[in-house]
Amino acid sequence: MTLLIGLMMSTALLASETGLQLIVQPPASYSSKDTIHIVGNFNDWQLDGDEAEQLQWVEGRLQADLNVEQGELFFTFVKNKSWRNMPASLDGRSLCTFHRSIADSTSQIQVSLPAWNTDSPIKERSSTVTGTVKYLRQIYNPQFERFDDIAVYLPQSYSPQSDKRYPVLYMLDGQNLFDTATSYSDEWQIDERLAKLESEQDLEMIVVAVPNSEQRWTEYNPWPFLNSEGKQVEGKGAATIAFIQHTLKPVIDSKFNTLQSQTGLAGSSLGGLMALYAGIEHGKVFSFVAAFSPALDIHNKDGENVLFAALKNKQLSASKIYFDMGWVEYGDYARVNQLAQLLETAYGKQQHKLKLVKDDLGRHCELDWSKRFPDAIEWLIASDSN
Structure with a gap:
């Protein structure tokens, strides 16, 4: 193939397995009736079955203990098993998938979720136009x-x-x-x-x-x-x-x-x-x-x-x-x-x-x-x- 191909940031996405504690600060709108799942490349983005990972409320915060592999971890969160309920900024903009590099020394990661994209925005947006x-x-x-x-x-x-x-x-x-x-x-x-x-x-x-x-x-x-x-x-x-x-x-x-x-x-x-x-x-x-x-x-x-x-x-x-x-x-x-x-x-x-x-x-x-x-x-x- 003579097609011109560019390869960016080549890396082994995952390697050997390690334990990881995930600590999540939920949005202000969080209710104990809500279920929050983490989905990512470590569990094939699954909300159901043996691979599903639901966060638990422990001492005033949500957490999960994950078995992940070293390398690049990509993940996001889903509320109440609905893909319509995804993380968002306080001004209502959908957030990108989270990314963390996992190494031997990584035992815990902390994430703050500002809001869900189904919440009403609580912050006004300011213009960022330049030029x-x-x-x-x-x-x-x-x-x-x-x-x-x-x-x-x-x-x-x-x-x-x-x-x-x-x-x-x-x-x-x-x-x-x-x-x-x-x-x-x-x-x-x-x-x-x-x-x-x-x-x-x-x-x-x-x-x-x-x-x-x-x-x-x-x-x-x-x-x-x-x-x-x-x-x-x-x-x-x-x-x-x-x-x-x-x-x-x-x-x-x-x-x-x-x-x-x-x-x-x-x-x-x-x-x-x-x-x-x-x-x-x-x-x-x-x-x-x-x-x-x-x-x-x-x-x-x-x-x-x-x-x-x-x-x-x-x-x-x-x-x-x-x-x-x-x-x-x-x-x-x-x-x-x-x-x-x-x-x-x-x-x-x-x-x-x-x-x-x-x-x-x-x-x-x-x-x-x-x-x-x-x-x-x-x-x-x-x-x-x-």
Whole structure:
């Protein structure tokens, strides 16, 4: 395989077994009627059966005695055996999976849980935007018959009077990119990441944050798929791309100094699936795409992976494609390896346009996608790799 592969933070995830005491400070909303379970890579994320680990109330705190192995421990907590009840910050943002390195000397770890994501926020969010972010308010979205607020990051050197033009990256889940005040989980810190790229790598670009609605599952599924109830649903991902391509892009190109030959799309999870869809079906519009931890467990009524089915017998060459995956997300790299093989076949002699990064410590959250973002963008738009 000639596909370009990057391997981040390679490590033996678990080694020899050791005893570990877990001490947890529960949220203020904790009730003795609540059951709290810890799930992680040490028990295959199980809430039931012999592997399940329920925390016990001991002397004013929750605790559990775990048999874990040395190495990297990933875990989180579930209240009342409902995956809807997960840890959150005091201002209501979902928290990423916890990570601890376990060594011979580790006998106890302590964790504080601020709140659950089903609790009402008890703290106001403050804005964390840095640099220049312009807002285009109430842009009509005819594909979904609504109005969207669009945030646009501009490089430090940007001047409307200048002839200089910049690559443009459209990013999905736009609420989470620049500002903690608008994000529903951790923010990507794209504004901070780009400012650093500008100062250290002289790499500049415009980023357009495209928000989603409460119908994210259909908006970010480009093909018919089976929902959680096993019913086939018509994905509306094509309409999402149509909004970006035919409605939003003309507005951005008319208002800002864009380099239209370098237009990209990026997203994570279902947004990553959408980025790959854009590369597959709209490569002439999106010259580069970045799929961070793309969703690879979406199937159609025939039981086929929707993305894998779409790639069969395809011949591609237009878009540069960056895609990545964390080991923790699926417990292996089998799915992303299969994706790599399909893309390699589709690209043939153009495999230099593909880059896969495997992150052995990668979790399914904005904190880790943000860490991988600078290297992804540098590879995608650097002049020497086009």
